[in-house]
Amino acid sequence: MPVTPLFRDDFYLSTAEGTVTAVHDDGSIELDQTCFYATSGGQPGDSGFLERADGSRIELGVTTNGADKSIILHRPLDGQARPEIGEKLVLHIDWARRYKLMRMHTACHILSVVCQFPITGAAVGEDESRVDFDMSETIDKDEVTAKMMEIVAANHPIYLQWITDEELAANPGIVKSKNVRPPIGLGRVSLVCIGENAAIDSQPCGGTHVSETQEVGEIHIAKIEKKGKENRRFRIKFGKPEA
Ligand SMILES: [Zn+2]
Numbered sequence: 001m002p003v004t005p006l007f008r009d010d011f012y013l014s015t016a017e018g019t020v021t022a023v024h025d026d027g028s029i030e031l032d033q034t035c036f037y038a039t040s041g042g043q044p045g046d047s048g049f050l051e052r053a054d055g056s057r058i059e060l061g062v063t064t065n066g067a068d069k070s071i072i073l074h075r076p077l078d079g080q081a082r083p084e085i086g087e088k089l090v091l092h093i094d095w096a097r098r099y100k101l102m103r104m105h106t107a108c109h110i111l112s113v114v115c116q117f118p119i120t121g122a123a124v125g126e127d128e129s130r131v132d133f134d135m136s137e138t139i140d141k142d143e144v145t146a147k148m149m150e151i152v153a154a155n156h157p158i159y160l161q162w163i164t165d166e167e168l169a170a171n172p173g174i175v176k177s178k179n180v181r182p183p184i185g186l187g188r189v190s191l192v193c194i195g196e197n198a199a200i201d202s203q204p205c206g207g208t209h210v211s212e213t214q215e216v217g218e219i220h221i222a223k224i225e226k227k228g229k230e231n232r233r234f235r236i237k238f239g240k241p242e243a
Contacts, residue, residue: 001021001022001030001032001071002070002071003021003031003032003033003034003070003071003072004032004033004034005033005072006033006035007034007035007037007208008190010035011102011208011210011211012211014035014093014095014098015035015091015092015093016033016034016035017088017089017090017091018031018032018033018034018050018088018089018091019031019086019087019088019089020084020086020087020089021085023082023083023085027076027080027082028074028075029050029058029073029074029075029083030072030073030074031072031074031089031091034063034072034074034091035091036072036074036091037063037207038063038065038072038073039063039064040065040206041205041206041207042105042108042122042123042207043101043105043208044062044101044124044125045062045063045064046062046093046094046097046098047060047062047063047093047097048092048093050074050090050091050092051089051090052083052087052089053087056081058076058080058081058083058089059076059077060074060075060076061075061076061077062075063075097126098208099210100127100238101125101126101208102208102209103210103215103216103217103238104124104125104126104129104236105208105209106158106209106210106213106215106216107148107219107236108122108124108129108131109203109205109209110148110151110152110213110216111131111144111221111234111236112131112176112201112203113151113194113200113201114144114151115131115133115135115139115144115234117134117137118133118176119131119132119133119134119176119177120132120133120134120177120231122177127237127238128222128235128237129236130233130234130235130236131233132231132232132233132234133232133234134230134231135230135231135232136230139224141220141221141222141223141234141241142221142241144224144234145241148219148221149218149219149220151194151200152213152214152216152217152218152219153213153214154213155212155213156195156196156199156212156213157195157196157211157212158192158193158194158209158210158211158213159193159211160190160192161190161191161193161198161202162188162189162190162191163191164187164189165188165189167189168204174191174202175203175204176203189204189206190204190205190206191203191204191205192207192209194213218238218239219236219237219238219239220236220237220239220240220241221234221235221236222235222236222242223235
């Protein structure tokens with residue numbers, strides 16, 4: 001059953017109520033609405049738990065999509081209770097983990113502003129993220145870190161702007177990813193904008209992000225690896241660069 005994705009309109013929604021609409025043979029649970037983000041676009045899905053009326057918990061692993069993006073599967077860990085269809089639950093995201101993923105995901109956008117080459121891949125993690133660029137240039141990681149931290153410190157606003165699939169098709173230049181398709185097919189696409197009037201950046205993306213660049217906090221490029229002649233892999237970590 002199609003789900004109402006509450007995280008679309010509020011990245012900071014850490015709890016919500018939902019009603020069970022399906023329980024699959026493998027135990028995965030569908031709800032009428034959810035604040036759980038499902039793995040996509042390089043960002044891992046949320047984990048957390050579902051709280052039943054008696055206060056007991058159904059602990060969840062990483063949330064994924066079903067056959068398409070309109071289906072979100074909440075995945076109980078082994079040995080968890082099975083809820084009933086129609087049962088009302090309170091949904092709790094592992095917020096500490098999700099917030100780190102939001103900060104890291106936003107850091108990836110900031111890196112793409114500093115390093116303006118086509119992106120060939122990206123993976124957001126709680127402790128480390130990586131972004132691959134189609135580039136042959138050698139670039140100093142400390143210089144990249146300094147430019148990223150300038151954008152963080154300037155505390156630019158980050159917000160979504162919605163455009164239609166047709167508008168996106170008419171402006172292919174705004175897509176920085178070479179291999180990752182923007183989140184089209186739902187009739188509208190969210191552009192993640194950084195800075196007043198998107199002065200710093202705008203990029204189609206369906207993930208979750210913080211609302212001001214300062215929230216990203218201290219980050220640095222830990223490593224730039226050469227992956228083939230025209231591919232460079234940047235690894236982003238939290239904290240100050242190691243001396
Ligand atoms: Zn994004």
